[in-house]
Amino acid sequence: MEWLNAVVQGIMLGGLFALFATGLSIAFGVMRFVNLAHGDLAILGAFVAVSVTSGLSLNPFVSLVVVVPIMLAAGYAMQLGVFNFTISADPLPSILVTFGLGVVIQNALLETYSADSRGLDVGSIEVESITLTDAIAIGWIPLITLAAAVAVLLGLQAMLSRTSLGRAFRAVSDDPATARLMGINDRNLYAVAMGIAFATVAIAGVFLGIRQSFGPTDGPAQLLYAFEAVVIGGLGSVWGTLVGGLLLGIAHGLGGQFEVSFGYGSGPLLGHLVFLAVLATKPTGLLGRRDA
């Protein structure tokens, strides 16, 4: 029962990982763009929520209505103003530029909010849970996080497969030069994709802030988990991102069972080992495209 509980809690944590990984997966899937500032953007989203919740005295969940559009616009502008100039066959410029952006975000957050840890307070729901059996109880917050991750990924999948915008994303992902010949403004489309990526990572950041306390320099650790989830699931695959996040979460949950003998790092350690195992045996990820 204890093990089953570890798996259930791991799945819940996996929802958060999947939410983190979504934006990374979009940017890579649409324009082969590796965003090293992704974790810092999540923390930025959480801090924007701190300002919105205190400034407008909103519940953090409600603050998403304000935070998500702000980050969407920021992503759009960032792609048009900066990232588009780094897109080429060579991935190095985008990696360097986003690495620098991460440093800028961390220091800007330190200047603005100080180094203190913050949290986003949603009231008593934080400690409430649904009791399934004596040994298994599911917290409302992790459950809502998982539901949000599934909803975001379902929405994304529907957009990609059924809408003109989604078809344009698939077209530029496949062959940008030919997509341009079909009249698609690829640069503008990349900006839309980055807007969506920023919006989803902001949601992830807000859920992170509700779940645990966070500080300005916590981004890189989140980036690592997001990367692992994307690589496990498969680059550029929507369902892969969900599967990758959930598997990584389960690994963290099961690894946590060894805390007594290995210390508090045992959860992330097993996650890293699963990541390494997938990378070694199936580098394209469990559901990855062959060309990725």
Next chain:
Amino acid sequence: MTPLLEVVNVDKSFGVKVVDAMSLQVNERDALGIVGPNGAGKTTLLNLIAGDLSCDRGSILIEGEDITRTSSDWRCRRGLARTAQIPRPFEGMTVFENVLVGAVFGAGVPMNEAQATPVAVEALERANLLAAANTRAGALPLLGRKRMELARALATRPKILLLDEIAGGLTEAEVLELVETIKAIGASGVTIVWIEHIVHALLAVVDRIMAMSFGTKIAEGDPAEVMASPEVQEVYLGVEPE
């Protein structure tokens, strides 16, 4: 009358000059054929017109409007469409979805899917590919892929259609089929600029031929006269002048 498409004194060099002081005029409803040996700069010229490449010098105009510095997606919306020498379908999509992309984004006016669907269907009909609409594009045979290149280009409702060796690699019977399709497209009012090695296919459609060698124009005019001229016989067919 302002020409529909005008190429004025255009240069392009990749270390060596591939297109050299090229000038060209195409009027509305013209069907122009471009011939020349491999490496003559024909595809490069087409890429310059379509905006895949930028000119080192000179300018390109549509209906008198200078479009030299515009992007290829902008030129598509302005009325230029091209097909690729080696078909490049979006392989994961169906044939219909491929064509729908062109219909939605290539028209130059904002269009939703409901409005674009009849345009895509019509383009498929004109390219004689409607029967394969729900096939995955990657699974098409060569003639189907060539027809899909045509359908995608037509879906953007072009004023000018640039064809790059669209008959290349096809069997004789397939070439004849495709020629009929292209003739019908020309007859419907679309201006055609067609690069082709298969001369008899070209002669069945075009009313003017321009011959290129080493990036320059060596002859232009009536198809039969151009093909018979000593310059073309020499560089293109390898016949030594007597």
